[in-house]
Amino acid sequence: MSDKLYSHPDGSVFYRKLKHKRPMISHAHGVYIYDKSGKRYLDGSGGPLAISVGHGRAEVVEAMARQAQAAAFVHPVTFTAAVVEEYAAALAEVVPVPRARSFFLSSGSEVVEGALKLARQVQMARGEAGRYMVICRSLSYHGTTLGAMSVSGRTSLRTPYMGMLQNMPHIRHPYPYRFDPRGENLADRLEETILAYGPENVAGFIAEPISGSSLGAAAPPPDYWPRIREICDQYGVLLIIDEVLTGMGRTGRWWGIDHWQVQPDILVSSKGIAGGYVPFGAIVTAHEKVQDIADALGDFNHGGTFSHHAVGAAAALAVLRIIQQEGLVENAARLGPVLKQELRQAFADHPYVGDIRGRGLFWALEFVQDRETKEPFPASLGLAWRIRQRALEKGLIVYWSQGCADGQNGDLILLGPPLIITEEQLAELVALLREAVVEVLAEVEGEVRLGQAV
Ligand SMILES: Cc1ncc(COP(=O)(O)O)c(C=O)c1O
Structure with a gap:
């Protein structure tokens, strides 16, 4: 067995993101995934919303x-x-x-x-x-x-x-x-x-x-x-x-x-x-x-x-x-308003969070430059991907998407944790996400002001 910690961009496998290295998985349990370095990730989206009953059942x-x-x-x-x-x-x-x-x-x-x-x-x-x-x-x-x-x-x-x-x-x-x-x-x-x-x-x-x-x-x-x-x-x-x-x-x-x-x-x-x-x-x-x-x-x-x-x-x-x-459909229904409340508390006042929407355990944040006009950030900034990356560094997995405003521009972060998630884990998820969002948006604000975005 290989003891490598990351995929190699020139290795024998090729993936969708060709220039991007990805951590080597060790194991996963419940709502958490662990990589070979021992780092723990809270699975806030089940990758692209694929995990329902949790890992390692x-x-x-x-x-x-x-x-x-x-x-x-x-x-x-x-x-x-x-x-x-x-x-x-x-x-x-x-x-x-x-x-x-x-x-x-x-x-x-x-x-x-x-x-x-x-x-x-x-x-x-x-x-x-x-x-x-x-x-x-x-x-x-x-x-x-x-x-x-x-x-x-x-x-x-x-x-x-x-x-x-x-x-x-x-x-x-x-x-x-x-x-x-x-x-x-x-x-x-x-x-x-x-x-x-x-x-x-x-x-x-x-x-x-x-x-x-x-x-x-x-x-x-x-x-x-x-x-x-x-x-x-x-x-x-x-x-x-x-x-x-x-x-x-x-x-x-x-x-x-x-x-x-x-x-x-x-x-x-x-x-x-x-x-x-x-x-x-x-x-x-x-x-x-x-x-x-x-x-x-x-x-x-x-x-x-x-x-x-x-x-x-x-x-x-x-x-x-x-x-x-385990009544997981009911759990998702029960936790929907809890997650909504947590997200509203964390993001409703943020000037670049345009919308917070969802149902059950499927939620999204949409980012805009201007809440009045709903103008999106330029796609070239890669905002959603950067938030997703920063969250990963912090030990949180979220899903991202770009193009919601017009097919090209418009940044979304999607949440879809395993249906077994608890209220405490949802609070952990939102706290980590807030750190990532606040940091990346502060950087992006600087770039937009300096005219670096094309
Ligand atoms: C609504 C919807 N339909 C179809 C697909 C395709 O599924 P798969 O990636 O398993 O081929 C996806 C994947 O994200 C999806 O979200």
Whole structure:
């Protein structure tokens, strides 16, 4: 075993951030991660919001080991494992989809890809073979793969691949902090777009129920999702809800869309559903839609070597049982107002903190140069990344995002700690974050004054 403390920028592995060295992990337990130098980090965001039941849970590890020992892999075309069926049945009890059936894959991007294909096949099965377009939203994120990226709206992530992406219609996203929704019902943009492209061409509409990494916990107004549901029903368009980030209790309800009590036609989730123990994701839809495909087309034309993975299902089932037994959805709901209060106390008076928003254990801070005009800091300052780095130095992990204001500028820090976090640990999180934010913003203020920002 190597005793190196950091990854090497010229080492045998290459990572996304090519010039950046990262600490070598030693172990992780509960809400803390420890590196090889012995430094402890409070996991304030579960990386990109992937940790639900905490690190190092013996119940999950044992369930995975038991399944791996019994049969780690069986090809889903030939066999299945009881745990896969058991997990799907348990999931069906907590999703807002009637008589739910699930198809399992290995990541958020994969389940989004699969959902796009499922929407297309449901339409084909209904005799609507012309419907292939999936309408999406202008600032959104649904994954790395080319289909998922075609329905995402992050300019900086999409630009290098433009020629390779499908041209799907993007409509304006709800963002109460920047767009005043009064006088303009953003849901009606969906209807206008369906009519502009022709309902006979539109298979579905995909969106995050509460914006994830792009707009940082921005939630639409109360009438948005019910109106979207109405429009989808009127024009035979399938509503695909992406709960990859917001699912499994993160926002204080089982699913983000539960805050609006709207039923999607297809729900996808990943990240927290297997708690980070194994890459795993689910596509969920109603039995009747699967049956339509079976009757009209025979098979669901999609699959992968590692779909319906037995060890993945074992981990996800153990995670689901912990969430139920320990009341972690309720814990997230209970801690939401506590975290809100802590964040308000720490940041509400800071001149460069424009907005503090969130639900349950998913919160974001948006930074602006001017609270009146909401002008963002220039992207060249890399503000959110610098705060994230400073927090890491102080032993706190937070997630960052840039581009919320206009696709390029606009800095966000996102919080999404494990759902097992305590009030004391939340106070520790906010205190460390405050130190990092105050220090970096003081530096940035100096740079802006000296005209160093481009
Ligand atoms: C809402 C949403 N959908 C899809 C994805 C893609 O998931 P993955 O990174 O597991 O492929 C993400 C990842 O951040 C996400 O936030």
